[in-house]
Amino acid sequence: MLTLTFLGVGSAFAKTNYQANALLEAWENSPSAQRIPDDTILLDFGTTGPLALHQLKHRSGFEHFDADGRIHYAAIRRIVITHTHADHIGGLEELASEITYAETEHKGQLARFPELIATQEIIERLRMHLLSGGLDVCRGKRAELEDFFAAKVAPPSAELPAFTSLGRYEFSFFPTDHVRIESAFDWPSVGVKVRDSSSDRFVIYSGDSRFDRERLLAMCSGATMVFHEAHLDPRAESVHTTLRQLRTLPEECRRKMILYHLPDAFDAREQAAASLEFKSIAQPFVRYVLFD
Numbered sequence: 322m323l324t325l326t327f328l329g330v331g332s333a334f335a336k337t338n339y340q341a342n343a344l345l346e347a348w349e350n351s352p353s354a355q356r357i358p359d360d361t362i363l364l365d366f367g368t369t370g371p372l373a374l375h376q377l378k379h380r381s382g383f384e385h386f387d388a389d390g391r392i393h394y395a396a397i398r399r400i401v402i403t404h405t406h407a408d409h410i411g412g413l414e415e416l417a418s419e420i421t422y423a424e425t426e427h428k429g430q431l432a433r434f435p436e437l438i439a440t441q442e443i444i445e446r447l448r449m450h451l452l453s454g455g456l457d458v459c460r461g462k463r464a465e466l467e468d469f470f471a472a473k474v475a476p477p478s479a480e481l482p483a484f485t486s487l488g489r490y491e492f493s494f495f496p497t498d499h500v501r502i503e504s505a506f507d508w509p510s511v512g513v514k515v516r517d518s519s520s521d522r523f524v525i526y527s528g529d530s531r532f533d534r535e536r537l538l539a540m541c542s543g544a545t546m547v548f549h550e551a552h553l554d555p556r557a558e559s560v561h562t563t564l565r566q567l568r569t570l571p572e573e574c575r576r577k578m579i580l581y582h583l584p585d586a587f588d589a590r591e592q593a594a595a596s597l598e599f600k601s602i603a604q605p606f607v608r609y610v611l612f613d
């Protein structure tokens with residue numbers, strides 16, 4: 322089984338929601354049959370990620386993230402980064418620092434670093450960003466990214482898996498048209514496709530993206546579920562997708578969509594209206610079963 326739990330479903334500037342980061346857990350059996358998942362994958366980890374994980378670890382079924390009141394970061398095996406905005410990477414410094422701290426507590430026993438999985442361009446941006454900030458020194462020397470993470474470069478193509486979990490769930494990336502410097506796709510950002518090789522079904526996670534009707538229709542037709550970002554303000558359409566745009570999609574596509582990355586203005590009234598037209602509105606701290 323593969324499950325997805327949102328640590329938050331809010332947009333970059335949301336104050337009533339944690340930012341839209343997700344925890345994927347792969348299980349040989351299921352959460353009801355085993356206490357600890359066999360693989361754990363963070364899908365982005367933004368500024369509010371640590372606080373969200375701190376809350377989550379108190380919830381029933383998520384105790385494997387609790388280490389005597391602290392976050393048990395060593396329970397995270399992999400981290401997938403879709404792009405380098407703070408709501409997607411702002412928690413990495415704490416995560417890396419805590420793993421290093423836990424290592425010194427355990428008498429220098431080397432920690433098992435989580436894999437940091439992203440496209441080449443995003444890995445290079447993370448290298449610059451993290452090492453010019455609070456992670457610039459480690460163990461008495463100038464730090465390298467590899468002092469904290471096992472960096473793994475992923476192909477930016479939905480047809481080429483970046484990695485496979487439990488020998489069954491294939492994760493691949495596709496470029497998204499999010500921020501533009503001069504033209505579409507010239508700033509690195511990706512969405513994620515997860516395919517269950519045993520059933521040939523797949524799920525799409527949009528990442529941050531402008532509305533990309535043709536690509537979305539193509540993906541929607543084969544996917545069992547599409548997690549898609551949704552904003553309200555038309556001014557956001559230069560970097561994001563709005564509800565108004567998603568409403569123009571055919572019903573069979575909308576019925577597969579779970580909306581996330583929501584601004585504060587996406588309140589209960591807006592959610593109630595949208596839930597009639599889409600599969601649902603994403604809820605934080607709820608385990609969604611992607612593949613059983």
Ligand SMILES: [Zn+2]
Binds near residue numbers: 333406582
């Ligand atoms: Zn974002």
Ligand SMILES: [Zn+2]
Binds near residue numbers: 404406499529
């Ligand atoms: Zn973004």
